[in-house]
Each structure stands twice: as structure tokens, then as C-alpha cells.
Amino acid sequence: MFVRGDTKQNAASVTAGLSWLSIFRLGLVQASLGAIVVLTNSTLNRVMIVELALAAVIPGLLVGLHYGVQISRPLWGHRSDIGNSRTSWILGGLALLAVSGTAAAASTFLFEHSFAGGLLAALVAYALIGVGIGASGTSLLALMATKTAPERRASAATITWMLMIAGIVVTSIVTGLNLEPYSHLRLVTVTALTGAAVLLLSAIAVAGIERKPTTDNRPGREKPGNFRESVREVWRDPEARLLTVFIFLSMLAYSTQDLILEPFAGLLFAMSPGETTQLSGVQHGGVFVGMALVGIAGGLFSKRRPGLMKMFIVTGCVGSGLALGFLAISASFAPFWPLEANIFLLGLMNGAFAVAAIGTMMILAGGGRKANEGMRMGVWGAAQAISFGLGGLAGTVALTLGRWATAQDGTAFAIVFALEAVLFLMSAGIAMRIGSGRPERSRSPAYAGPPAVPAE
Template identity: 65%
Template structure:
């Protein structure tokens, strides 16, 4: 068992943690991670299918592999707990991620000559991508959780995630312009330049941020548990287990519609590819505004409404279930249904629950054993990654089975959307149970200066 580590400081009125500018700087790190990932998950996906003529299952399995590798997030979280510098692990992870992105883009040279060689290198590349996202993302969340005041955590989560979306949007626009006309050489150069730029931005953004004291329940330096002891500590904690279940169910529901929404719009509403793409844009705009509502609500009303984070989580999950039930009706009434409004509402409710849950995650991460925030973030990040890895596959398989055995697209889509609604209702029930177990969720937006004495 390790005995070294940074001194931990108890939160007090004079220890305010990260300021708003510091939080924005960490948002730039999140944006840098998103900038690299969007190239591998979107651009390379299209290149493999369209330009290289590969079966769609190939990039689908590769993206699933990078999510599967993120089951190692608890290991990366523990490393950042024990290593003394979360910033170092963030930058190490980003370097691995950038290397994996460049290697993945380089496979476009190999596939035309040898599918086997191209696939072998692509597997290595996507393993690196998964490792990089796990190391950098887990350490970043742990850094935010341990150095942000409780009343700022929900807003901090909103800022960082909105900046990640912003980074994805900017990267898509800029790289889309630079990649035209397409060539494998241009793709590698653009991917390498994006990785280098993202790493530089992250390094500048995180420079000296760890000088801030940690905000924790501990009063002094404490021994750092080993990996197995730290993991057992998380798994023994009923609150942590319930929250892991909540993340798994809610993110499974969140991701199951990823690959079927645009086919739904095309098959039942007769939308063109451009129209269905704009429909997806409406959904993401809803997510963006839902995130903004959570951040603004936590900032403006957190002092008056101590249960605000829990309210947002439950409302967002239940509202997402209702929006999906509405899509079941849309399947039977198509094309006479306000689909765009329905999809916007789904995105809005998704944004509300997702960012509120992240804010609660940051609060719960600091309520465990000394120096255990990274491990907790790792366990919850692994649950999310597993959900995302199987969510798209679950939706696609369920749709194919439904179409095969019912012979009706309308019924098949309604069944899948109904399954998603059920998953969100189960998530709502778990959120209620978690709220009864602990007031930590309720206090996520509640200023420590006015909390009841411990």
C-alpha cells in the first residue's frame, strides 16, 4: 500500500477551489479530447465505408472496441489518485489519443492493398484511442471533482461538456474544409495537425491548475490504498453501486437510438439524407440547451433549491422516457407527426439529465475514501463506456429483429423506442432510490457555507 501523495485540505469558506476562468480552461481540455475523438468516430467511419468501400460493420466494431478498452478507466483513475499529478495523466492520455488517431488515419494507406494488414493496424490504433480517452477523460473529471467547490460542480460540468460540443463542432467544420479534396495523405496530415493542436491547447489550459488545494472531507494526508483495495472500497459503497447502475441504464437508453433515428426519419417520414442530418442537428441543439438550463439553474437557484440536481436528474430521465413514448406514437402516425419538435424535446431532456448526473458524479466522487476520486470516476466512466459500446448495437439488432418478425417498420421502430423508454423509467427509479440513500445528490448544487453541520 502506497503511503505517499499530496496533502489533502478540508473545504472551508476560505478554500474556494477552481474559479470560473479555471473551469473554462478545463473545458478547453475537454474540447481538445472531443476534437480528436470526432475525427476517429465520424470522419474515419465515413472514409472507411464510402472511400474505401468497407462493410459498415468494420468501423462499427472498431468504435465499439475503443469503448470496450475504456473498461480500464478504473486503472487510470487509480493511477491519477496515486501518481500525485492528475494533469500529467491528462496529458499522457491526450498524447496516446493523438497517436492513436494518426495511426488510425494511416490505415487508409493499407486497406486498399491488404484488408488484413489495415485491420490489424486499425485494431492497435483504436485500442490506443480507447486508452487515451480513458486516461485523459477520467483524470480530467477527477481533477474537476476534487478542486471545484460543491456549489459550482453542476455548472462546471455544464461548461466543460458544452465546450466539448463546441470543440466537436469547430473541428468538424475546420477539418471538413481542410480535407477537401480528399486524399489519404491529406487525412493523415489533418489528423496529425489536429492532435498536435489539441495537445498544445490542453497543455496551455491545464498549466499550473493543480496548484489549487483539493476540496475533500479529509483533514490531512492519508495513505493511498492499492488498486484492489481502492476498487473494493467503491464496490462496497451502496451509493457508488447504485450510481454505477444508474449510469449504465441511463447511458444505455441514451445511446440506443444513435444509429436508428435517421433511418427512422428516412423510412417512415420520407426525409432525405440532408433533412435527416438537420433533424439530428435539432436533437443536438436540444441537448445543448438542456445543458445550459442545468448550468444556469444550478448557478441561479442552487442556494434556494438544495434538491436541484436530483430534480434535474429525475426530470430529465422521466422526460426522456415521455419523449420516446411520443416517438412510439410517431411511428404509427407517420408522417403526420411533428417529428422535429419531438426529437428536439428528446435532446433537451437528454441534456438535462446527462449534465445533472455528471454534476452529481463529481460530488459523490469526493465523498469516498481518501484520495479515491479517480477510482470512482474510473468505475463510473467504465460503466458509461460499456453502455455506449453496446447501445448502438442493441438498437440496431433490436430493430432488425423487429422488422424481421413483425414485417412492419412502424411496429419495429415503436418496439425499440418503447425499450428505450423503459430503460429511462428504470433509470428514474434508480435515481429515486439513490436520492433516498444519500443527501449527497441533493447537495450537489448546495453551497457548503449553508449546508447543515456534519
Template identity: 55%
Template sequence: MTYLSWVSIFRLGAVQLCLGAIVVICTSTLNRLMVVEAALPALLPGLLVGLHYAVQITRPTWGYRSDTGGNRTRFIILGMAALGLGGFLAALGFVLMAQSFVAGLALSILAYAMIGAGVGASGTSLLALLATVTHPRRRAAAATITWLMMIFGIAVTATVVGKSLDPYSPERLLRVVGIVGLVALMLTTLAVWGIEARHAGGPAEPTAKPLPFREGLAEIWAERRARNFTLFIFLSMVAYFMQELILEPYAGLVFDFTPGQSTQLSGAQNAGVFVGMLTVGIAATGLRIGSLRAWVMAGCAGSALALLALAMAGQMAAGAGLIQPATIALGLFNGMFAVAAIGSMMALAGEGREAREGTRMGLWGAAQAIAAGLGGILGAGAVDLARVLMGNASAFGLVFVAEAGLFLGAALMAARVIEARQDSGLPAMVAGE
């Protein structure tokens, strides 16, 4: 087996870019359209997005199949095809709701299940391939590169789609989503083709035994280091995703942003995430500035402050001018803590019994997906409940304040579970065996 070159790592990163490009439409743009244009409860898109995360609990299965099937490329391409089709059907389901709500909802449920399956199959197989054929010294950097490319894809897609949707029409929505899906599938095929055959050295032997999800999770949970890290990831990811489904509706309901403007706001947030990740990647690994724990705590605390600024914006007469810089700041600090977690996850994937890279990465992905789905549902449900009792601005602000509290809790937890070494960089692991 030969290890990946930097060019091949960037090629595989293009797959993550495509994943982010499709998912952002389903989790941000369609969510805003349901809540603002269709006046549906925020909990509805929250449950649909939660469904796509729930389906990703199957990630260990996809990881195991890619471990033993000898063809991760096939799962990556077919998963992207399912994701692109699911994204188009999700947009079609929203449009259909105007004529028949039940039929549109049924199609949307199918679509979001396909989105979850596509992300699980393609994303898990991609990360497993990276963990398998990337040199150990390059794993953290490879994880950072691929995640940065995903965030770049999200930011660019949100900005371009936002501009393309104004003035909004159902026909324009379907055309834009369809084009994004087709481009993503073609780019993924070109990016991944031939890499596995050249570097993996042929079909993989079925070295890993079938591992039920609960048994695999219990095996990892028995490791103190992995257990502490899992708890931190769960708490921080719940906080991270609580605002995912309510930020664009907040901009539309409180500040009268158009669909295009609110989608561009999401793009600005993810641009902030990109800059935050890049900053920590350069500072922590290149310049050796600060420990991993310091960067994680700064990211969580800064995210909390940005959320408090978003909450204050709704209470101010000139709050519309504050929402964009506060959103960019939120993305910046989100990126700081996220990139450190990614490097640690990649390093952990190569450890453990029998080196089940795919299965282990799937288990981590499933845990993250549970937190993401729970966070989205909690945020959307809390906003719906609060809007019954108070005005829109106060309702959204209350949820942002609660989310800030979770981030502060995550910062305190990071101080206890992450090892503080000045030379740790991105590959640093959670303290304790």
C-alpha cells in the first residue's frame, strides 16, 4: 500500500465539498422556506433534519461494509447519487406541500431518509479511506483539509444559491437544487476515481468481524479516553447544531430578510467557520501557538459570546446591522473548536482493537449525528414553544442564550478532559487511559 499524496488528499476533500453543498440546501434553505414562506412550525423541518441524522446511525454498517467489501469508491459515488436525488426530492416535497400537504410531507420524509443514507454511505467510506491510506503523520492535516473544503463548499453554495433564488419561485428552487446535485455527483466521480485502486493495493480482505452497533459502542465506551472525548463532542455538537434550524427563520421573521438574504447569511456563517478552522490549523500545527485545550476553550467561549450578541440584536432597533457580524463571529469560533475535534477523531479512528478504521469512524459519526439531530430538534421545538408565550425576537433570543450556556459548559468540560500540552497541536488526544 502506498500513502496518499497531498494532491490526492485535496481530491478526496472535493467529495466533502460536494457533501456540504447539498446538505446546506436541505438544512438551511428549505428549513427557512418551510418556517417563513409556508408558515409551518419550526419543529417540522427540525424533525425532518433530525430524521436525516437518525438514519446516519447506520454509519457503523457502512463503515464495516467498506472495510470488508474492498471498494470504498463504489460506496462514495453511490452515496453521493442518493444524496443528490434526496436533495432534489426534498425540494420537490416542499413545493408539493402547497397543493397537498400530506403528499408533500410523505415525499419529504422519503427524501430526508435518502439524504441521511447518502451522507452515511459516502461520508463514512470517504473518511475510512482517508484513515486507511493516509500516512499517520498526515492524518490530522488531511482531516483538517477535507473539513475545510466541506465548509468552503457550504459557504460558496449558500452564497450562490442565495443569489440564484431571488426572486424566489418554486420553479427556480427546483432548477437550482437539481443543478447542484448533478454537479456534485460529477465532481465526486472525477475526484475519487482511481485513488483507491492506486493506493489501497487492491480489494480489502474481510479482516473485521461483523460488529453490532451496541457492542461496538460499548467497546469504545470502555476506553476512558474515548468516553471522555465522546461526552465533550456530544455536548458541544448539541450546542453547535441548536442554531442550525433557527438562524435563517430568525433573520426572516425578526429582520424581514428575503430567502436569498437569509441563505447568504448562512453562507457568511460558514465562511467564518472556514476562517476559524484555517486559523487554528495554521497556528496550532504550523506555528505551534497555544495548546489544543486553549483553542477549544476559546472557540466554545467565543461561540457563547456571539450567540449572546445574536440574542441582543433582536432587542435593538438597529439590530439588523448586528446580525451579520455576530453570525460571522459565531462561525469563526465554531470553527476553532471543531477543527481540533476533527484531528482527534481521525487519530482515534486508527487506534483500538483490530484497527477497524471504517467501523470505528462510523461509530464516532453516529454519536455526532445523534447530537446534531437532538440539537436541531431542541432548538426548533424550543422556539415554537417560546413563540406561543412571547414575541418572535424574545423567543429566538431565549434559545440563543440557552445555547450559549451549553457552549460555556462545553468549555469547562474541555478544561477537564483535553490534555494541555503546548506541543500537542491538532493530533493531541484526550487525557487519561
């Protein structure tokens, strides 16, 4: 177990941190990010395929591009570490995201006249979308990690991600109402107004937060060096390296089923498009409940149960693996299988492990000798972005190969779900090692007292 350390020293080095209202305000910034991204990943994706009659691979590659560009997250995190203001990176990245999202919508005009011109404009816009998400999102998480008390970080992660989901839902509804009757001009107008509105909201929400006390005020903590030194310092930390591997594997498993779950329900369970969309809603409902349970438990019991977050990570990964295993089995019993309950279980376990992992990232961000929370969040964010970019592609490729090799849809889907289950179980094994064997001298005050992630 982690050593609690000297109580007086802990009290001197760790402040009370952000209030719940301040945490909620930062959550509104994450909701703003989700509001713009959903327009490019969902609405614009549909417009390209349906209204513009482009091959589905085009928007797929564009979305993959913005995930790929987010490999630059460590750079933006480092910049916010050595700069005087994370707030400027948050708002600057969000402004770039709003402008580039509008530019992506405007590329629809070019596609009408020139495929090459439209594609070139879309490529530039989506690349800048990735830069904006990386710069704003990484700096936001780093700010939360430095200003939030350790015992509140799991709940802060829950609030932030639930608000992001709420932002996506609200934007989808409002956008849907205002895009009728559809035109490219209306799409550009709605996207631009959404960007302006969320940028103003975020500027108000983040105002003054950075001036609040930092929760880690260790006098001997060094300032971050140059970019290469900072990357090397993070990668030499066994905890940071282990968490990076965990995030990559678990998020790869998490995202691989994104593009194949609804086709699975349609092909094997004869569900209509409307029914599969509702099934997706069941899954997201499970995610929402799982996140809420972790947030409530973290807020109520983290002081008395130091191992709570680690338990949620491991349980969520194992539970996700079991739910995917059940889906693999269901292929042999379709359509006589409680698919909705199975999907809800998958969402519940996904939500529990995901938000607990984000809370763990926030805890471990302050664990180094140097004040490089932004770099650490950047490394972990890059691992997550790469996984999401690869996950959807990997799922569709594996399914295509499976159908070609077996000539049976059920068997092909079962193979993909089984592979995902194995990835989740591997992730659980890695998660069990997080916090084990960490040299005591390198622990941050976040580990003293009631830590959120204990050792074995």
C-alpha cells in the first residue's frame, strides 16, 4: 500500500483545491469541445455520405486524420507547462477548433464543384481540428489536475465527461432542429454560431480558475525542461509508462466496436436502422450510469477506500471483457438473446473504467519530480487519440477479413468481439500493476493521505 506520509507535511503541500462549482465550470469547457466535435464527426459525416454522395471512406479518413494529428498533444501540453497561462491554450485551441470546424462545413460548397478542391480544404480543416482539440483538451485536463484536490479528481472527471456527453446531446438536438430544411449555407451558419457560442461560454467558465491555488506546492519540485527532456522524464517514470500502455490497449478495445455494433444488430438480430440507433442510446445510457456511479462513489468513499478507483478500473475492464464475450456468444443464439441488456452492461462497464482511468490520469499527472502535468496529459491523450483512430478502422478491417475467411457473418462478428474481450482482459492485468512498486521518494502529495490509486 502507499505510505501515507507525514500529515503536517501533506497539509502544507496540498491545498483544498477547486470548489464543486469551479469543477462544473471547467466541465462546461469540455462540453464545448464535444459540441463542436460532434458536428464534424457525426453531422458532417452524414452530409458527405448522403447529400454529397461521397464514398464512406472519405469522412472516415478525415475523422482518422484529426485523431492522428492529436499525436501532437505532448507538444501542446509541454507548451502549457512552460508558459504562463494554460487558459490561453485552452481558449486558443477552442477558437481554432471553432474556426476549423466551420471551414470543414464550408468544404461542402467546394465538393459540389470540385472533388479535389473540396478534399484539399477538408484535409486542412480536419488537421486543424485535431490541433485545436489537442491544444485545448490537453491544457484543460492539466489545469484540472493541478487545481483539483486528489480526493475530488475522480468525481471531477465524472462531472467533466458527463457534461461533455450532455453537450453532444444538446448540440445534436439543437443542430437537428436548425438544419431543416437542409442547405450547405445553413450547415455553415449553424456550425459557426455554435462555435461562437461555446467559445464565449468557455471564456466565461474558465475566467479566474487559473489564479486559484495549486494543490501541489512542493517546494523542491523542479520546473520542466525543454520538450525532449520533458518527454524523456515522463517516459522514464514506470507509472507514467505503464498508464500509457494501459490507455492505449483499453481505449483500442473500447473503440473497436464503435462502427460494427449497429451492423451486428441489423444483420444478426434483424433490427431496423431506427432500432439500432435506439440500441446505441441504450449503450450510452449505460455509459452515463457507469460514470455517475464512479463519480458518486469517488466523492463519498475515496478517503475511506484508497483503492476505489483502481477497483473500478479493473472491474470495468473485466466487466467490459465479459460483456463482449457474451456478445460473441450471442452470435450463435441470435435473435434469441437479451441484446439490450447485454449492450447496457457493456456501456455500464465501459463508463466505469473510462472515467476511473481519467481520474487516475489526473492523480498521476502530478507524480513527477518536475511540474510537467501538461506533458503527462499530452502523452496519455496522444495514446488515447491513436487508439481511437485505429479502433474503428481495426474493427471494420477485422470484420471484413473474418467474413471473407469464414463466409459467415455470425462467426466474423464473434471473432472481433472475442478479440476485443481479450484486449480488455489484458488491460485489466496491466491496471492491476498501476501503483505497485513505485519508489516512495518520487510520489507526489497526491499519493499521501488518501490516494485514489493504491498499490497492491
